[in-house]
Amino acid sequence: MRLELKVNGRDVVREVKPQELLLDFLRESLGLTGAKRSCDVQVCGACTVLVDGLAVSSCCFLAAHANGREVTTIEGLAERKEFAQLEEAFTRHAALQCGFCTPGMLLTVSSLLESGELGSEEQIKESLDGNLCRCTGYRGIVDAVADLAGIA
Ligand code: FES
Numbered sequence: 051m052r053l054e055l056k057v058n059g060r061d062v063v064r065e066v067k068p069q070e071l072l073l074d075f076l077r078e079s080l081g082l083t084g085a086k087r088s089c090d091v092q093v094c095g096a097c098t099v100l101v102d103g104l105a106v107s108s109c110c111f112l113a114a115h116a117n118g119r120e121v122t123t124i125e126g127l128a129e130r131k132e133f134a135q136l137e138e139a140f141t142r143h144a145a146l147q148c149g150f151c152t153p154g155m156l157l158t159v160s161s162l163l164e165s166g167e168l169g170s171e172e173q174i175k176e177s178l179d180g181n182l183c184r185c186t187g188y189r190g191i192v193d194a195v196a197d198l199a200g201i202a
């Protein structure tokens with residue numbers, strides 16, 4: 051089937067199989083490897099991308115469902131001016147180590163900041179429960195996000 055969408059602000063038109071996953075489409079057809087495959091069952095958040103500004107697990111999201119929509123990956127987020135603030139806060143609070151979870155984490159955080167949903171530390175923890183990190187113990191991540199949300 052024919053797929054027409056915007057990816058990181060650019061028009062993309064491709065043929066895809068009806069069962070093709072958005073994660074595979076992004077990584078294999080477009081070479082956007084920032085979204086990672088890990089659990090493959092919508093638990094870890096490593097594959098997170100934004101579809102029309104909302105965080106989705108691209109390992110469980112059909113590429114066909116992105117037809118006519120706007121997809122943002124970490125490569126696209128990195129081109130935006132607000133990325134510098136995210137990068138600075140995560141670096142200052144040592145909110146990453148191996149970095150495997152970081153693209154998905156940053157995309158979820160950027161979506162939450164955009165929607166203004168982060169009013170307390172508890173909300174931050176609850177909002178990030180779909181993004182797992184095996185390295186940091188989360189303290190640095192929560193502190194970085196609290197800083198970005200202006201509640202630190
Ligand atoms: S790889 Fe998609 S949620 Fe884990």
Ligand code: FES
Nearest residue numbers: 147151183184185
């Ligand atoms: S920094 Fe390694 S999994 Fe999060």
